[in-house]
Amino acid sequence: MTQRKQVVITAIGMVTAVGDTAAQTFDALSAGRCGVNWHPDGGIGRKVGYVRADVAAGLHPAQVRMMDRVTLMAHHAAGEALAHAGLDDTQKAACGVFVGTGIGGVLTLCEAVEAYHGVTPKRSVLVVPATMPNAPAAHIAQQLKTQAEAQTYTTACSAGAVAIGEAFRRIRDGYLDVAIAGGTEAMLTPIIMAAWNQLHVLCADPPDGDEGSCRPFSLRRTGFALAEGAAMLVLESAEHAAARNAVPIAEICGYGVSNDGTHPLRPDSDGQALAMSRCLADGGLSPGDVGYINAHATGTLVGDRIETAAIKRVFGPHARDLPVSSIKGAIGHAIGAAGAIEAAVTAMAVSRGIVPPTLFFEPGDDQCDLDYVPATARSLPSLNLALSNSFGMGGNNTTLAIRRLA
Known part of the structure; x- marks a missing residue:
């Protein structure tokens, strides 16, 4: 049996309701800040964890035309992680891509259905490439120009963790030396909010903002606040990281x-x-x-x-x-x-x-x-x-x- 390799995390990118980057997010969480608030779209009608960052910044309009917000989130987080990782072109070409998402490009799909029925104006977007669930992984693979595998996992709320776990296994067992793995989600639209309402799992929003809407483990908890965001981790074998003088953040074990x-x-x-x-x-x-x-x-x-x-x-x-x-x-x-x-x-x-x-x-x-x-x-x-x-x-x-x- 091949000896298992040690797997380390060498870079992290994130975009969440409390930060545009990994450092901003962690610092905000440590400071006890809450990003759950009313969405600019009044039709959503609930407090949610929405991302305020301009996740399309720096992209050409022709690229954005093929990208749902879920892909833009993933692209943003991957860009941060890859910038910190400092992989060279050869390493990028051998980098696996593993992405989890619960539903994929559902915002574009909702807009396309509404436009078809004349509810909203048509928008210049290519619906099929924007809505396919593997679009985030495909676009990150293109960022890297990688010829390694690019996989997508849709296991609901565990999808991002599964993507990281499967990338971990690939490296540990010797199939890859480096991978980028994580999850992305963007489903904050009135149609999807109505669908979640059917399940009676969304939290009530108290009039006093200091009480908080989502209160895990608490006596009077009422459910969760729906959110969007993304996180991407660069994983490497310890040997691969050491050979290029990368400083690991932690080990997945x-x-x-x-x-x-x-x-x-x-x-x-x-x-x-x-x-x-x-x-x-x-x-x-x-x-x-x-x-x-x-x-x-x-x-x-x-x-x-x-x-x-x-x-x-x-x-x-x-x-x-x-x-x-x-x-x-x-x-x-x-x-x-x-x-x-x-x-x-x-x-x-x-x-x-x-x-x-x-x-x-x-x-x-x-x-x-x-x-x-x-x-x-x-x-x-x-x-x-x-x-x-x-x-x-x-x-x-x-x-x-x-x-x-x-």
Whole structure:
């Protein structure tokens, strides 16, 4: 059997509701800032995590004509990551591309249907290349001029984490030396908001803005705030990074996936626990090694309880001493991009020894009784290993283990 390679993260790009870059996002999360607010389009009618950055900046109009906002987000985040990575042309040509998205170019699709029926004016856009789910991966591959594989994953809310995990496996097992992997999502439109409303999972917006809309693990939580954004990570074998004098941010050392096999919407604690356990086993890790969990925790009544139960099952008594936080109160739930954004934030947390807080936390749910890092970021200078959980509708569960490098 071929010896497994060590896989490191050497660059991160992000665009979220609280920052145009990875550093801006992490600093805002650490400062406890919230980006969930009213969208400029009054037809959306709810507070959401929308991106304020000009994600089309620097692109030729002919390029933009073929790109949905979901691809523009991915292109923006990939551009930042690649600029920091400093790959040369030969390395770019051998760089794999792995992208997760929940739905792809749905904004263009909605606009095209409305234009067809005369509801809105026609816009100069090429609908098919803009809406195909693999468009973000294809455009990043073109940025790189790569001849390596370019793959797309659509596993709902776990898609970004799956993309990172699959890229990790390719490098660990010797198929690639370098890859860019992450997730992207952009579905903030009245039509899609109406579709989400059917499921009764979106949070209520309190009149007092200080209370927050999305409140993971809290007694009076009512659901999640829909969001958009993207995160892209450059992954390399440790040898490849060392050969070009790249300075790693952190190491990915475990990846676990499972499927609930129970219900298309309701999560299952057995499946979630299995993903975490498989991740630990994959990395040769024990529960006691873990010092922090970045939770999936969307703010739904059932989901947060089930994840808490799964954590207790895997970690036993150690769960009581384990900091667990969710960033969805700050940026909302970016569906297919969520797992990638959270993995990126987890890597930065491990690297910096600071974990972001769970905003707007209110105790009182006796089934959510762990240490949720309420209100303010926590300094954990001895943090060595963290998990990032991502659980998707349809039953896909994904956990990534991220370790600090000495």
